[in-house]
Amino acid sequence: MRPFGRPLLCALAILALVATATAPPGAPAQSRLRVLATLPDLWAISRAIVGDLGEVQVATRPGQNPHDLEIRPSQIVLVKRAEILVRNGLDEDSWIDPVIESSGNPRLLRGAPGVVEAVRGLSILKVRTGLIDRSLGDVHPSGNPHFTLDPGTLPVVTANIVAGLGRLRPDLAERLEANRRAFLDEVAVAGRRWSDALAPYRGASLVSYHDSWPYFYRAFGLEELGVIEDRPGVPPSPQHLVTLIRQMREQRTKVVLVESWYPTDTAAAVARAAGARVLVLPQSPGAVKGTDTYIAHLDFLVSALAKALGD
Numbered sequence: 492m493r494p495f496g497r498p499l500l501c502a503l504a505i506l507a508l509v510a511t512a513t514a515p516p517g518a519p520a521q522s523r524l525r526v527l528a529t530l531p532d533l534w535a536i537s538r539a540i541v542g543d544l545g546e547v548q549v550a551t552r553p554g555q556n557p558h559d560l561e562i563r564p565s566q567i568v569l570v571k572r573a574e575i576l577v578r579n580g581l582d583e584d585s586w587i588d589p590v591i592e593s594s595g596n597p598r599l600l601r602g603a604p605g606v607v608e609a610v611r612g613l614s615i616l617k618v619r620t621g622l623i624d625r626s627l628g629d630v631h632p633s634g635n636p637h638f639t640l641d642p643g644t645l646p647v648v649t650a651n652i653v654a655g656l657g658r659l660r661p662d663l664a665e666r667l668e669a670n671r672r673a674f675l676d677e678v679a680v681a682g683r684r685w686s687d688a689l690a691p692y693r694g695a696s697l698v699s700y701h702d703s704w705p706y707f708y709r710a711f712g713l714e715e716l717g718v719i720e721d722r723p724g725v726p727p728s729p730q731h732l733v734t735l736i737r738q739m740r741e742q743r744t745k746v747v748l749v750e751s752w753y754p755t756d757t758a759a760a761v762a763r764a765a766g767a768r769v770l771v772l773p774q775s776p777g778a779v780k781g782t783d784t785y786i787a788h789l790d791f792l793v794s795a796l797a798k799a800l801g802d
């Protein structure tokens with residue numbers, strides 16, 4: 492039996508074509524989200540929220556220094572295509588601003604409804620007071636920006652992302668919120684695993700090359716003895732290193748963390764002089780194979796640190 496004759500099928504096909512051609516631009520409820528994240532941590536978190544509702548690209552390569560980036564033509568292409576930008580805030584990713592200006596995509600300009608600032612509503616560590624000038628270092632001008640390394644910030648960060656995406660796509664708001672809740676549940680389960688792994692080292696003092704870890708230390712009860720790069724983004728003075736080495740010996744600091752995009756020579760010299768060891772750690776997801784989700788990244792950080800502190 493043939494329920495439809497050929498002429499009817501042709502007419503239906505033409506109607507479908509007309510309907511597609513006349514759909515209002517940007518409005519089809521079925522279209523997939525096109526999200527751009529500035530940094531790999533926000534990329535990993537946004538992917539968990541967006542799931543199969545769209546695509547999430549990242550404007551930097553995992554493992555790159557996030558503070559200061561050269562503009563590449565490929566970034567302009569990503570910015571042109573995106574309808575929503577998830578950025579960190581605190582000037583961590585200000586390098587994206589000239590890219591957006593060159594891209595001619597006004598939807599991603601600062602303050603536009605298509606821009607999500609992950610930092611909104613968080614309390615920020617190491618906010619400077621008093622006179623602020625570039626002699627204090629120029630990469631953390633508005634406080635420490637590496638907040639996603641504390642999983643306790645994720646309820647706020649993910650709420651910001653869902654609110655931003657839902658503003659543009661109210662039709663997806665419920666599903667985005669369901670994805671968010673599932674992700675937060677997974678992080679809560681993993682968080683117990685991370686806390687257990689680091690529990691034997693509560694109160695351990697640590698030194699790092701860059702000031703990447705204050706939120707991570709806070710999350711797991713670790714103590715920051717000091718930072719080699721005492722002014723973020725500026726090489727340390729010899730006097731600072733002498734003082735730091737003395738303090739490390741007094742406190743029996745065992746580990747110096749080095750973010751994987753920095754050379755290890757200064758950190759290795761400090762560690763040697765203080766009787767400690769260097770642990771190179773990727774500060775963001777995806778820099779090491781198999782760590783491109785938020786949870787896999789934290790699993791990697793926690794197990795590498797627990798092993799180094801336990802040796």
Ligand SMILES: [Zn+2]
Nearest residue numbers: 630702703723
């Ligand atoms: Zn930094």
